[in-house]
Amino acid sequence: MSFDRCFLIVETGRPLPSMRRYGGFPHWIRVAAGLSEGDAVVVDVEHGAALPDAGDFSGVIVTGSGAMVTDRADWSERSATWLRDAAHAGVPLFGICYGHQLLAHALGGEVGENPRGREMGTYDIQTTDAASDDPLFAAGGTRFASQTTHLQSVLRLPDGATLLAHSELEPHHAFRWGDRAWGVQFHPEFSATHMRGYIRARSGPLYQEGLDPVALVAAVRAAPEARAVLQRFVRLARALPRD
Numbered sequence: 001m002s003f004d005r006c007f008l009i010v011e012t013g014r015p016l017p018s019m020r021r022y023g024g025f026p027h028w029i030r031v032a033a034g035l036s037e038g039d040a041v042v043v044d045v046e047h048g049a050a051l052p053d054a055g056d057f058s059g060v061i062v063t064g065s066g067a068m069v070t071d072r073a074d075w076s077e078r079s080a081t082w083l084r085d086a087a088h089a090g091v092p093l094f095g096i097c098y099g100h101q102l103l104a105h106a107l108g109g110e111v112g113e114n115p116r117g118r119e120m121g122t123y124d125i126q127t128t129d130a131a132s133d134d135p136l137f138a139a140g141g142t143r144f145a146s147q148t149t150h151l152q153s154v155l156r157l158p159d160g161a162t163l164l165a166h167s168e169l170e171p172h173h174a175f176r177w178g179d180r181a182w183g184v185q186f187h188p189e190f191s192a193t194h195m196r197g198y199i200r201a202r203s204g205p206l207y208q209e210g211l212d213p214v215a216l217v218a219a220v221r222a223a224p225e226a227r228a229v230l231q232r233f234v235r236l237a238r239a240l241p242r243d
Contacts, residue, residue, distance in 0.1 A: 013065025059237030062099025100183030107158035
């Protein structure tokens with residue numbers, strides 16, 4: 001079966017309970033990417049849904065999750081195997097947060113606790129020299145704002161991966177593997193409203209870790225360039241020739 005021009009959204013988790021009134025991650029991603037409902041097929045792998053043939057889609061987007069890649073849950077490991085095969089088959093892939101880490105793990109990288117601690121809020125992302133000719137990052141300049149929330153990170157990139165971006169707290173904010181697979185630790189689908197809601201919901205742990213959630217909320221700002229990275233992926237994936 002072919003889903004011409006459709007994107008597969010692999011759902012690996014749900015937003016925090018207080019944020020679910022805004023919909024789930026697939027909805028946030030679809031809106032941020034500029035996709036209509038008819039442009040996306042959602043597969044909830046966290047709850048056991050089977051993954052279809054990745055080659056039937058223009059591209060694949062993997063969501064974030066409250067789960068941890070290092071837990072090696074059965075559904076996560078099955079998804080990693082599927083992602084590895086899809087990447088080697090040349091399917092356009094875009095992993096977000098958990099999806100970024102899962103893609104790195106699938107391709108032989110290492111995921112674990114970020115030794116620099118939690119990164120939560122609006123942070124500036126610095127691109128690398130390699131990003132200057134990357135189709136998703138080149139147009140965004142050398143620095144842009146992004147929404148972030150994570151405890152784990154990609155500690156070691158897969159062999160052959162190209163580092164595209166980093167921040168003060170996250171050395172591997174974005175990478176490309178080959179010429180059709182990208183992972184981003186930041187959340188291009190988060191609006192400023194989403195980010196503020198996440199910080200408020202995590203205020204207890206933030207205080208315990210010596211962080212100031214009030215200041216983090218006050219520092220939240222729009223991150224249109226981060227969102228543009230996701231939109232460029234959609235345009236690129238649609239323009240690529242289909243086998």
